[in-house]
Each structure stands twice: as structure tokens, then as C-alpha cells.
Amino acid sequence: MEKILQLIKKAENTNDLTKEEIIEILQDSENNQELFDAADRIRKKYMGDEVHLRGLIEFSNICKRNCMYCGLRAENKNVKRYRLMPDEIIELAKKGAEYGYKTFVLQSGEDEFYTVEKMKYIISNIKKMDVAVTISIGEKTYEEYKAYKEAGADRYLIRIETTDRALYEAMDPNMSHENRKRCLEDLKKLGYEVGSGCLVGLPNQTIESLAEDILFFKEIGADMIGIGPFIPNEDTPLKNEAGGEFYLSLKVMALTRLLLKDINIPATTAMETLNNNGRIIALQSGANVVMPNITEGEYRKLYALYPGKICVNDTPSHCRSCITGKITTIGRTIGKNKGFRNRELENQLRVKN
Ligand code: SAM
Numbered sequence: 001m002e003k004i005l006q007l008i009k010k011a012e013n014t015n016d017l018t019k020e021e022i023i024e025i026l027q028d029s030e031n032n033q034e035l036f037d038a039a040d041r042i043r044k045k046y047m048g049d050e051v052h053l054r055g056l057i058e059f060s061n062i063c064k065r066n067c068m069y070c071g072l073r074a075e076n077k078n079v080k081r082y083r084l085m086p087d088e089i090i091e092l093a094k095k096g097a098e099y100g101y102k103t104f105v106l107q108s109g110e111d112e113f114y115t116v117e118k119m120k121y122i123i124s125n126i127k128k129m130d131v132a133v134t135i136s137i138g139e140k141t142y143e144e145y146k147a148y149k150e151a152g153a154d155r156y157l158i159r160i161e162t163t164d165r166a167l168y169e170a171m172d173p174n175m176s177h178e179n180r181k182r183c184l185e186d187l188k189k190l191g192y193e194v195g196s197g198c199l200v201g202l203p204n205q206t207i208e209s210l211a212e213d214i215l216f217f218k219e220i221g222a223d224m225i226g227i228g229p230f231i232p233n234e235d236t237p238l239k240n241e242a243g244g245e246f247y248l249s250l251k252v253m254a255l256t257r258l259l260l261k262d263i264n265i266p267a268t269t270a271m272e273t274l275n276n277n278g279r280i281i282a283l284q285s286g287a288n289v290v291m292p293n294i295t296e297g298e299y300r301k302l303y304a305l306y307p308g309k310i311c312v313n314d315t316p317s318h319c320r321s322c323i324t325g326k327i328t329t330i331g332r333t334i335g336k337n338k339g340f341r342n343r344e345l346e347n348q349l350r351v352k353n
């Protein structure tokens with residue numbers, strides 16, 4: 001017990017832990033609150049009290065991949081498919097900008113309808129609104145990533161899902177771990193703010209591999225890390241699996257904050273699906289970003305990665321005021337700028353200390 005507290009203190013003071021030390025903390029369950037409080041202090045010290053809201057646009061649920069855990073997988077015949085036209089996506093962003101969003105996250109399945117030309121059109125038009133644009137549309141070539149960047153994209157999200165290669169390749173048939181890593185490297189080379197992350201609670205995932213995930217995030221110099229529990233979906237081959245636990249996911253997230261002190265960490269929607277105060281608990285355990293859904297109408301329901309997804313019957317304006325209320329209740333403020341990774345703040349603190 002004493003040892004775990006010392007390890008948490010070490011992480012808070014040095015932002016460094018060995019794999020074995022991370023495993024010890026993950027295996028312990030008696031000092032969770034101390035871990036969350038330490039991550040919260042590091043978040044406050046390096047990122048401040050602002051919570052950045054990113055407006056999430058889920059623009060197509062059509063996907064050519066077959067990830068075992070995901071309800072959008074190509075082989076799932078039980079989901080009604082949709083795709084929004086480029087001008088509809090731009091229109092959603094326009095409305096989002098009116099609600100006050102300064103960043104949009106454009107996310108979809110791997111849908112080949114959206115050619116490079118179409119993506120460039122969407123990105124460049126949204127960029128005219130003086131906002132940051134994040135893309136999350138899966139594995140593409142270097143040239144494609146380059147074209148999106150030149151059209152104005154600022155950030156890209158692509159989770160490694162797990163650093164356990166064998167598990168990855170079992171979970172993501174016909175996808176290679178090498179290519180996933182190549183994507184992350186290319187994005188970094190191209191000057192994107194790079195977001196990655198993992199699923200917690202995949203079948204046969206070990207605590208050791210979760211520790212490796214955290215060290216991997218540090219090694220690749222990630223700018224954002226999203227961590228969420230795996231939630232089994234009835235319409236997938238993993239429907240009878242146990243799924244991830246809320247507190248284990250939160251611990252992986254808190255440790256990520258302790259080791260990567262100045263990155264952006266979202267309180268993920270999947271966290272709230274498992275605990276109805278999940279995003280607020282995450283914001284008090286190291287997270288500093290929330291990604292409210294600004295997709296409209298039935299599309300919110302049809303982007304069905306997993307069951308129990310929150311906000312499917314709500315409107316973008318309701319979510320905006322709902323989450324703003326929750327954030328202010330815990331004494332935090334809504335970020336007023338685009339919420340890039342805060343290197344300047346880090347430098348100022350370094351000079352002061
Ligand atoms: N298609 C792109 C990709 O895979 O990178 C972006 C969209 S994909 C739906 C976004 C994330 O959803 C994935 O990286 C995965 O971690 C998460 N996800 C998919 N199925 C899930 C499930 N059953 N439970 C929790 N998260 C899930």
C-alpha cells in the first residue's frame with residue numbers, strides 16, 4: 001500500500017514510471033482515488049482549469065473494415081447506413097460554430113465515398129470559419145494525409161487500439177499493426193497534432209499490454225490520447241464478451257496524464273456510457289477535453305459503435321448547455337480558444353519553477 005502511494009508520488013514528481021511500476025499501480029485497487037487526485041493536480045498544473053469542447057460530427061457510418069468490436073463493421077447487416085454529403089457536413093460545422101465550438105472533429109467509418117477531393121472541399125470550407133479541424137477517418141496513405149493537411153486540417157485521431165500486436169491483428173482482421181503505426185508516424189511527420197489511444201477491456205488484453213500502451217503514447221510523442229472502455233455490441237462477434245471496466249479505464253487514463261503531463265485528454269463518451277457521471281469523473285482524474293456530439297437527428301443513433309451511447313435523443317444545443325452546466329458546476333471553465341496542446345504554458349511554468 002505504502003509502496004503504491006510512493007509510486008504515485010514518483011509519477012507526479014517525475015512524470016516517469018517503468019513498465020513494472022505502471023503494472024503495480026494498475027493491479028492495485030486500494031489507492032485509486034490517490035491516483036486520480038494526482039492526475040487531477042498534474043492536469044491543473046500544466047493544462048489549467050479550461051475544458052476544451054470539440055464538436056463531434058459523425059458524418060458516415062459506412063465502413064469497409066471489420067473490427068471485431070465495432071458496430072460499424074462492414075459485416076454488420078443490422079445497422080442502417082448513412083452518409084452525409086459534403087455540404088451537409090459543412091452546414092453542421094457552421095451551426096456548431098454558432099454554438100461557440102472552436103474545434104470540429106470529423107469522424108466516420110472508412111468510407112471510400114469521401115475522396116481526397118471531397119475531403120479537401122469539406123476541410124477548406126470549415127477552416128474558413130476560423131476553427132481548428134480534427135480528422136478521424138482511419139488509415140490513409142501519406143499522400144492523402146498530406147492533402148488533408150494542405151487543405152487546413154490541424155489534427156488527426158487514430159487510436160492504436162492496443163499495442164499488443166497479436167491482439168490487434170485478432171481484433172482487426174486484415175489490418176496490420178505496422179500500418180497503424182506507419183499512419184501515426186506519417187501524421188507526425190506532416191506536422192499534425194496527433195491523437196491516439198486505446199480500448200480497455202478487449203478480450204485477452206493483459207495489464208502488461210495496457211502498461212505498454214501508456215509507454216507507447218509517450219514514445220510516439222502523442223498530442224492527444226483518448227482512452228475508453230470496450231463496450232460489447234450485440235451485432236458483433238464480441239457480443240458475449242465481458243467488456244472493459246470503468247475504473248480500470250479511468251486508471252489507464254490517469255496514468256497517461258501523469259506520464260504525459262501536457263497533452264490533451266478527452267473524457268470519452270464511452271466512459272459516460274458505463275457511469276452516468278463518467279465524463280465529470282474523468283475530468284477530475286486527468287482529462288481536460290470533452291467532445292459533445294453535434295450530429296443531428298437519427299444519425300446520432302445510427303453511429304452505433306456500441307450500445308447505450310449517450311445523447312442519442314438529444315439535440316446539439318441541448319448537449320452544449322448540458323455539458324457546459326456540468327463543467328461549471330465542478331469549478332472549471334469552457335476553453336475560449338482552439339485548444340492546441342499547451343506548450344507555451346509548460347514553458348512559462350518551467351521558467352517560474
Ligand atoms: N474508423 C476510424 C477508426 O477506426 O480509426 C474512426 C472511427 S472509429 C468508430 C473510432 C473509435 O471507436 C475506434 O478507434 C475505437 O476505439 C472506438 N470503438 C469502436 N467500437 C467500440 C466499442 N465497441 N466500444 C468502445 N469503443 C469502440
Ligand code: SF4
Nearest residue numbers: 063065067070073109
Ligand atoms: Fe470501421 Fe473504425 Fe469501426 Fe473499425 S473502428 S469498423 S475502422 S469505424
Ligand code: FES
Nearest residue numbers: 311314319322323
Ligand atoms: Fe448530451 Fe448531456 S451532453 S445530454
